[in-house]
Amino acid sequence: MFTELYPMSKEISEKVDKLINDFVVSEGDFTEGIISLEEMTHLYLLKQLSRNLKKKVIVPVYYYKVLVEEEVNKSTLAFHAEHALMRVTSVWEHLFQILNTFLEINMSPRRVKETDEKWLIEKKSITIKKNISFKKYAKVSNQYLTRTSFLSNVKKKFIADPILREIVNLSNKPHWKKIREYRNDIIHHKFIGQSEFILDASHDNYIIQIENKAEEFFDYRELTVHLLAGLDDIKDGLEKSFLMLKQDLTPNKKLSSREDYFLLKIKCACDEKVKLVPDSAKELDDKLIKSKNEFRGIFCPKCFSDNVEIIEDKQKVSQKTWADNFNAYYYDKTPVYLEKKINDLNK
Structure with missing residues (x-):
């Protein structure tokens, strides 16, 4: 039975390997001068997702594609069709979990389970907390992340x-709706090719449907087309995510006070870096200079x-980078500057 479910030959192996090797997600280049721990953390998560995509998603999809081309028996195709569907439909929510925290939408990605030890990655540091309730340490959102809730929040909070x-x-193209229909049917109703199943039920009756040769009649080639189109979308979505983080292309929020945001470039004798x-x-700096104040607005x-x-x-x-820079500059660094300046003036 095992060898029947997992047919393998040199030809099949070479075809699958070629498809896998041709699937390359471009991670893009960094824009100059802008990178933070938060961005590096989320880029690491994107890289991890990209690696898992290649190991755990495209392998079953391409293996299924080659098996369809090889016209193996329908029971085997039905088995691998289900495997490919389960894998490919999981990717979008995994990606949205990463973008959810990067964009500070902050819906809970899963129900939190208590453990004795957790690694907690914050914006400023990476710490380990032992024997502490996560809910006490960080406020957990009462809204749980799903594909639809993420889409809704993005459209509500950010400009197009x-x-x-x-x-x-x-993630919402027509073929994805079809892919999710297949997936939901498998999870909630019946397996692909299942010949007898409960079609409907009421309080006093039910209908059992019998489909002879259901495995034979399922359109495996049509599913292949949907899965391959889905992989193209996932690749495109991942590449755009890398681009957004590395090139600082997060869109403005709809409540943004202005359209464009800028940071000043300055040089200091402490090093050559801008x-x-x-x-x-x-x-503020101009006003302080004009009034001949000892303090400055720029340091x-x-x-x-x-x-x-x-x-x-x-x-x-x-806007996101500007706000992060603004908060760090005025709330974290300005008090240090003022203390240093006062000490220098009192010498």
Whole structure:
């Protein structure tokens, strides 16, 4: 039975290997000067998803495709059709779990189970907490992440754009609706090729349907077309996700106060690296200089010196990056700068 369910030959192996090797997800390049621990964490998760996609999703899909071409027996095709469907339909929610936290939508990706030890990755650090309730440590959203809830939140919170909006649209193409119909039928109703099953039931009656040669009549080639189109969408969605993170292309929120966001480029004698600070600091800096104040609105976020050079060109960034930079600059770094400046003035 095992050899019947898993037919293998040199020809089958070579065909599957070629398809796998031809499936390459481009991870793109970084934009200059913008990367954070949060982005690196989510990029790592994307890389992990990409690796799992190649190991655990495209292998059963391509194996099924080759078996259809080889015209193996229908029981074997039905078995591998179900395997491929289960694998491919899981990918979008795995991707949306990653984008969910990166975009700060923050729906709970799963029901939290208590364990004795957890690794918790935060924006600023990676810590380990022992014997602590996750719910006490971090507020858990009462909204659980699903494909539909993620799509709804993206459309509600972010403006339409060619990256994020296209990612969610890819997951909702007509062939995905068909793929999910197959998958739901398997989980909730019957296996592919099952010949006898309960068709309907009421409080006092039920109908059992008998389909002779159901395995023979199932359209395995049509399913192959849907699965391959689905893999193309997943590849495109992953590549767009890498692009969004690495090129800082997160769309603005609908409640955004402006259309474009910029960071000032500055240089400091502490090193040759260009630093980025909120453009809003320039107005404060000009006012302080005009009033001949000892303090400045612009300082180096590394050494906290205010003896810096402002480079004329600004760097356009996403609203998310600007807000993260703004919060870090004013809430984390400005108190340190003020303390250092006061100490310097009192010397």
